[in-house]
Amino acid sequence: MSRWTGRWPTDGIAFGADYNPEQWPREVWAEDVSLMQEAGVNLVSLGIFSWGQLEPEEGRFEFDWLDEILDLLHGAGIGVDLATPSAAPPVWLHLQHPEMLPVDADGLRFTHGSRESWCVSSPVIRHHATRIARVLAERYGHHPAVKMWHVSNELACHNGRCYCDVSAAAFRDWLGKQYADVDALNLAWGTAFWGQRYTSFEQILPPRRTTTIPNPGQRLDFERFSSDAFVAHLEAEAAVLREVTPHLPVTTNYMVMGDFHQIDYQATTPLVDIVSNDHYLWAENPRGWAELAFSADRVRGLSGGRPWLLMEHSTSAVNWQPRNLAKEPGQMLRNSLQHVARGSDGVLFFQWRQSRAGAEKYHSGMVPHAGRDSDVFRSVTELGAVLGRLAEVRGSVVPRSRVALLWDTAAWWASDLEAHPSVDVQYLDVARDLHGALLDAGVAVDVLPASAALDGYDVVLVPTLYLAPSDLSDRLSGVVSRGGQVLVTYFSGIVDQADRVILGGYPGAFRDLLGVRVEEFAPLPADGVVSLSDGSVGTVWSERLVATGAEVLATFADGPSAGRPGLTRRSVEGGGGAWYLSTRLDGPSVAALLDRVLSDAGVEPVVPSPGGLEVVRRSSDTGSWLFAINHTGTDLPLRASGTDLVRGASHSSGDRVPARGVVVLRED
Ligand code: GAL
16 A cells, blocks of 8 residues: 555545536536535545547647536535546547557457457557646646546556557567566476467467367466556556655546456556545345445455445446346345445445436436435435444544455455366365355455465465465465464465465465365366265365365265265364365355354454445544445344434444444444
């Protein structure tokens, strides 16, 4: 993280949206601002896609509309998170420099007419994006409404990988810096296989479409290279903003949601002053709220535990899923407060006013097509009022947990590579299983990048970390030797940093730590199920494992690894344990296993609560706040007392949280 110590952009919890006034005639703006005041909005992101409006021809600027809107917002006491507009370059720039458009792995060049249509390695976009950033910083950086910078938008969302000739040259440059010479690259990529040997860097291309399986080392390096290119783009824009307006914080909206992993966000955190994130539910997922909690915990991990900002989510339906279900009454409030519970000091939406035209006109907004007289706007105002009452929470943190769960973007990239033992091994599945089980048990967890320091954690969970940081085994041994519990699951620690198998029996990186040696993977057929001797049920995977220095806690009772260990524990003097699980457990079995691991470490829930009641604490020097979000259709008891800031009433231990409702207690 940057060392920025300035003020949060709002006094209380930030509340607002992306605001795109350029989509509306001026008459609407005054109504916008008065509705914002009615709803309690205090921050809007402006100008994200406005480059074409601001600079309709090269060097000719139209600022009057932005001048006017900034003054209007300022007059109403609404702060602005001003964007650099690089997510949507103007048409003239595309026409002048068609070489800036990205090219896919099949060699097809995209066309302008949407957004993010640029190759991140293009010097053209770098030049023009930093130029317009400077123009905006110089003109608006001291406007009193402007509270922070929003660099571009969801970097790499649509243009994450480009295979054009410019990218190819940049990739070769990048490789030249990673490898001493081309022989070192040949060794790392295993090019002796299929005679892929290179005799000079000049022969190397991005992993464009090949006849069959491409070289995995090349693929993995291309992921790293592409991610680094976006980090460099962010750095370039942020450097201009910091040079001109050192007083303003800089952010960029991450996409820590679902399966997006085009950027290693961990590498961007030193470049931002406030971590912010966009989150959209997959509407048909009945456990979408658990996915939301997982995302929010990952963001807090990236933010080093400090408050972060929910930059976008939706008031109701989105428009880009197959079936865009509207949110149920009360769901927006629950979703928003889940993010706040897990460390966000803001609740912002895409977007303020639902568009009348354009690609996203069926995406909900704070002001829907129906206008002010609508349930959506009424629930927006209700949310604004609740957030107003939660102002005192701002700046508090989710206390550090004793439990950590590790994830890593490079491991994800490597795990996605082609021709692996089973398509049913999907990188985040086991992480989600474990996080979901902790959520149901009411146990707080810090979801951390695998490079994070592990001091102070008593339980560390390492799900399917196929490619592990080279020092991780030592850090995990440290946890175990001070009496902590470490749980590693199958398909972890298999390869080195270049995706070459660590020989001598899997999991090469963790064999000694765990006291196990796997001779052969034995994945299950589609929908295959195995039973273990302790009554648990496995799916997806099994292994032919030998316990070399660990106690066998359960063996496979059937399936391709019948009679072999499925769950082991290497015990260390002082109570430490290194657990290894070689299958994907079903829900009840994960819960039972975690119960054993947590009780060995003496970890308790935040507040013992019934399933479906999500309970999270935030605290500061001045107090603590307990968020209780009821995801069920039944009123559920909350065993804690204080003042419920949502209803403004006192709450005694055992009083109920209404079905599908939320209680936020200022604790006694
Ligand atoms: C985000 C994006 C917004 C809008 C929104 C719709 O990914 O940043 O501009 O497109 O999705 O859900």
